[in-house]
Amino acid sequence: MLAGGPALSIYFDLLYFKQLFLNPLYHLLTLPIGLFLAMLAFRAAAAGGKELARRGRQKRSTPRLETDSLVTTGIYSHMRHPMLFGLALLPLALACILGSPTFILVVAPLETLFVIVMVLTFEERECRKKFGAAYDDYARRVPAVCFKRECLMKLFSKKV
Template identity: 35%
Template sequence: MGEDKGRKEFAWKGAFWALLFFAFPLFGKLLDVYCTLKLVGGEVIGIPLLLTSLLVSAAAGRALRARGHSGERPFLTPPDVLVKDGIFSCMRHPNQFSMSLIPLSVALIANSPCGLLLSGWAAALGLAFILRVEEPLVHKTFCPEYCDYASSVPAISLNPKCLKEAVRELRSSRRRRKV
């Protein structure tokens, strides 16, 4: 994939996720005026969920940046090496999965019942993105190696081991930068 094509792909994917992060929960917040339901204390769940999502996303990004390229590559280019260790040892799409939870956390932090309902649809769109966009792309790029990997590692996982792997990845990347 050419560098320019990779950047264009990153741009439209970034726009998709930015829209998903904020449009659904914020539109829901506007609809709350017409809603008789009230949500109180959503930030108790929303803030930890947001922090966990950001942690997993950062760990996946650092793993791809450190081990997903065969040589020096410009920033924001797709990987050309399949990463199967660290956070990727317990789920194949940690970045997209964690990002699909961000709209839910934003709606919870905003204490928006309508935003929470709409954000469920945003999360579903995020998961559909994994199945319809990311899976075919990695199959095309990395099979047959990816096909073997996909048969033993789930696309997404809520296993606490994944969070542990994310923390381990962030700690090891910090050590690599210090050296």
């Protein structure tokens, strides 16, 4: 996805959007937007990752990147998949950094949809398998993602 999407998009850009794609002013507009989106994506990943690192490993025997307890504090008290925001923003951020109209309008939305479906399908299944009824109760109380201003401010804030 990281190489194929941009390559295919640039190919179509040079065929159908050549004037726009080769316009430096267009890139001066899309580049800062892409960098901003990338910054938000990494902040979301940091917020979710740090909370998991603080609260998700109670036993010393648990491998470094895994959890042994259900985390429902911090950003996880607002949404079940905060890092999904970061993953979902990355294709659009890359598309804007490259300044590819095809990537921005077609490929990035498809990649974002793919990421969302994969995370919600496989991660939800794993969490239910690992934490059972506790996760089911948590899932009833807390949405998978939250678009409320307070949630997004907490997710994207510099303090994590």
